[in-house]
Amino acid sequence: MPTIPTQDLTGRVALVTGTTSGLGRRFALVLAKAGADVVITGRRVERLAALEKEIEALGRKALPLALDVTDVSSIENVVAKTKETFGRIDILINNAGMNVAESSLNMSPDQYDQMSDTNVKGVFFTSTRVADVMIEQGSGSIINIGSIGTHTVLPGSALYCTTKAAVGMMTKSHAKEWARYGVNVNAICPGYIQTELTGEWFKSPGGEKQLKGFPRRRLADEDCLDGMMLLLASDQGKMITGSIITVDDGQSL
Secondary structure, three states: OOOOOOOOOOOOEEEEOOOOOHHHHHHHHHHHHOOOEEEEEEOOHHHHHHHHHHHHHOOOOEEEEEOOOOOHHHHHHHHHHHHHHHOOOOEEEEOOOOOOOOOHHHOOHHHHHHHHHHHHHHHHHHHHHHHHHHHHHOOEEEEEEOOHHHOOOOOOOHHHHHHHHHHHHHHHHHHHHHHHHOEEEEEEEEOOEOOHHHHHHOOOHHHHHHHHOOOOOOOEOOOOOHHHHHHHHOHHHOOOOOOEEEEOOOOOO
């Protein structure tokens, strides 16, 4: 009888960036429910207290750490403390990111630097510092959270799309560079997901018009990324690396 790989992450350690709210918070809980101990991070560590309790209530360990992904020394501190506490890092979710809704003509140099540092520099140096640990242990899975803006033009978001396209090429490059060491690198590219923030926009005249352009005329469900993330993080996804996977309910078609 064939052995069927599972999405059980018991005994594994996951590090998730940007877990104070939104998708990052959800990713941390999903990983914990699958059995992983989770390092939860954000600029303000006090905002992680409730999430820490939720993870511990699931019977898993949570390590809350302050992290500014634009600061390489902050990244290195988190990686060092994670290794000191757990001895390994099996999964990295590069979730922290930002967008400035501004046209290119009105984008300031400070806004450019802020978005580029968060969305590109942060992913690059978090990946490389965690990859050092994964290469040493001979295995690991890095999952970058991209966007349909990785491969699709989004209105008024030229710089955002540029940064996400950079993450897409970074994903492929790191996947090839680290394949020989047993480290998988993939990206998940979500579309517009139903949240409090997006819900308000899509109730506006401009949002309603945009929604009508989607094949299914709806926003993606909040849980739409759970299964793909667990696939890539678990043994079920061991043969998947260098993939840019769109999960957008067909919105980019």
